[in-house]
Amino acid sequence: LVAAAILSASVAYAVSLPAFLTFALPGLLPSIVFLLLQPHSLLQGWGVLGLILLVALLVVAGQIHRLVQGALLRRFQTQALNLHLERVNAEAEALNRKLAQEVGQRRLVERELRAARDALQRRVEARTEELGATSQALSQSEARLAMALEASELGLWDWDLESGRVQHSYLEAVFSDAGDGPEDYRRLIESIHPGDLPRIRRALAEHLKGRSELYRVEYRVRDREGGWRWLEDRGRAMARDPRGRVTRMLGTRSDISARKRLEEQQQLAATVFEAASESIVILDPAYNLLAVNQAFSRITGYRREDVVGRNASLLVNTPEAQRHYRQIRAELRQHGQWQGELVDTRKNGDPYPQWLQLNLLRDGNGEATHIVGFFTDLSARRDVEERLRHLLHYDELTGLANRRLFRERLHEAAQRARQEEGGLALLLIDLDRFKLLND
Numbered sequence: 001l002v003a004a005a006i007l008s009a010s011v012a013y014a015v016s017l018p019a020f021l022t023f024a025l026p027g028l029l030p031s032i033v034f035l036l037l038q039p040h041s042l043l044q045g046w047g048v049l050g051l052i053l054l055v056a057l058l059v060v061a062g063q064i065h066r067l068v069q070g071a072l073l074r075r076f077q078t079q080a081l082n083l084h085l086e087r088v089n090a091e092a093e094a095l096n097r098k099l100a101q102e103v104g105q106r107r108l109v110e111r112e113l114r115a116a117r118d119a120l121q122r123r124v125e126a127r128t129e130e131l132g133a134t135s136q137a138l139s140q141s142e143a144r145l146a147m148a149l150e151a152s153e154l155g156l157w158d159w160d161l162e163s164g165r166v167q168h169s170y171l172e173a174v175f176s177d178a179g180d181g182p183e184d185y186r187r188l189i190e191s192i193h194p195g196d197l198p199r200i201r202r203a204l205a206e207h208l209k210g211r212s213e214l215y216r217v218e219y220r221v222r223d224r225e226g227g228w229r230w231l232e233d234r235g236r237a238m239a240r241d242p243r244g245r246v247t248r249m250l251g252t253r254s255d256i257s258a259r260k261r262l263e264e265q266q267q268l269a270a271t272v273f274e275a276a277s278e279s280i281v282i283l284d285p286a287y288n289l290l291a292v293n294q295a296f297s298r299i300t301g302y303r304r305e306d307v308v309g310r311n312a313s314l315l316v317n318t319p320e321a322q323r324h325y326r327q328i329r330a331e332l333r334q335h336g337q338w339q340g341e342l343v344d345t346r347k348n349g350d351p352y353p354q355w356l357q358l359n360l361l362r363d364g365n366g367e368a369t370h371i372v373g374f375f376t377d378l379s380a381r382r383d384v385e386e387r388l389r390h391l392l393h394y395d396e397l398t399g400l401a402n403r404r405l406f407r408e409r410l411h412e413a414a415q416r417a418r419q420e421e422g423g424l425a426l427l428l429i430d431l432d433r434f435k436l437l438n439d
Contacts, residue, residue, distance in 0.1 A: 028054050092388045099381065106278070110357070110374060113272065117372070120269050123262050130258075155253040157235070162247050193220035193228060207237065208246050215249065218256065230260045283371040287312040287329070290370070299354075299377045301347030321345075328358065332371065336360040341378065353378040 028050060035047030134154070157168035166188075192200065196219035207215035215235040220228045235251020273280055279296040283289055289307050297303055300315075307315065316325050324342045331338040339357040346352060356375040363369050394401055410426070417424040 028057075088392075092392070095384060095388065099384070106376070109276070109278075113276070114359075116265075116269055116272065120265055123265060127259070127262055157233070157251055157253055159235075159249045159251075160247070161249065168253065188221070191221045193222075196220055207235075210244075215251065229255060230257045232256045279373075279375050279377075281312075281373040281375075283312060283373070285368040285371070287371065299346075299352075299375075300344075306347075316344075328356075332358060332360050336362075353382055 032047050032050040032054060035043050035050060038044060038047070155168055157166060159166045189197075200217050200219055203212075203215060203217040206212045213236070215233065215237075218230060218232045220230055223229045232254050233251055234253075235249050237246040237248070238250045239246070239248035241247050273291075274293050276293060276295055279299050280293045281289060281296060282291040288309065288311050292302075292304055292307060296307075302315070313322075313325060316322050321342065321344060328338050337357075337359045339355070341353060341355050343351050343353055354375045355378055356373065358371060358373045360368055361370040361372060392404060394405065413424055416422075
């Protein structure tokens with residue numbers, strides 16, 4: 001019983017080698033020494049047997065201690081691997097949130113572009129109606145000329161270069177007390193924007209020297225409210241003296257502030273069109289490309305001159321893309337818009353995924369006028385998704401498939417077997433000592 005107790009305690013304390021030595025050596029070594037020192041051979045034999053037992057216990061304790069230490073090491077490694085997987089999952093969630101934020105920003109930009117496009121279209125229509133009314137008024141009889149000029153904000157000016165007097169209309173709308181004397185003319189010159197004076201002098205000198213048939217210049221003047229107003233002067237030399245010097249000029253003056261604002265809006269729209277990170281294409285109802293931006297060339301590899309004027313169907317290179325092309329045209333005819341993901345090819349033949357959105361524009365009569373398309377290259381996003389999928393299904397250290405991928409494949413195979421009413425075989429292969437390699 002004492003020996004059994006000693007053996008049991010030795011095995012229990014072998015988990016900690018110092019604890020085992022503290023227990024075993026004081027408990028066994030004195031008795032063994034005592035027996036070996038006895039004169040009787042029988043007692044000495046028991047001493048030798050005790051010494052053999054002590055050595056055996058030391059060997060067993062060493063083995064147990066090594067196995068326990070290995071198990072603890074593997075446990076710590078498993079915990080570290082679990083922490084790493086948690087960090088990877090957190091990074092994946094952060095990437096998903098970032099992608100969702102980018103999608104939201106893209107939609108916001110699309111709404112702003114649509115709003116700018118609608119505002120620009122309304123301004124163009126309003127300006128077109130205004131110009132039509134002006135042209136109609138100018139084509140009427142001479143008796144209604146003054147009324148037409150006033151309605152269209154177009155003024156006349158008559159400049160006598162010998163006396164310096166300028167007779168003009170419309171300036172009363174700009175200045176509260178505009179006259180036609182030299183002082184009024186000098187006051188008009190002083191109200192011109194300093195940055196525009198060199199351009200006016202240059203255009204006037206060119207015409208007075210006979211180098212241009214028409215005097216035409218655009219400039220800014222400060223009105224009575226303190227703001228800047230754009231004016232356009234068009235004129236021609238009407239009389240010359242015997243030496244060929246111009247003595248009289250006659251022309252028109254118009255307020256082009258509204259047109260300048262419209263041009264600024266158009267320039268802004270063009271800048272947004274070219275600076276957009278998404279590819280933008282504009283087509284006519286027959287799907288001929290009218291305009292593309294720089295992002296289109298960067299994504300597809302086609303230069304602007306390569307595609308403008310060509311039909312969009314000529315850029316569809318694969319049977320699958322042609323089938324999508326027919327479906328998209330049918331959807332646009334029925335609903336006026338389409339969006340979705342498809343695979344297209346670049347100029348060099350490389351396929352790439354894209355998210356395409358098409359909108360059919362109609363005029364006031366409901367007739368289709370243009371088709372505006374936006375598309376984004378999804379290649380980078382697909383790379384991120386593939387990286388996330390790889391991190392979820394493969395071990396980062398070994399590159400081997402993990403338990404998650406095995407379960408998904410097993411689940412898919414089981415579902416397919418149930419749907420096809422077939423069988424499923426699962427083969428378990430045990431590789432000798434593979435656990436050591438895996439650890």
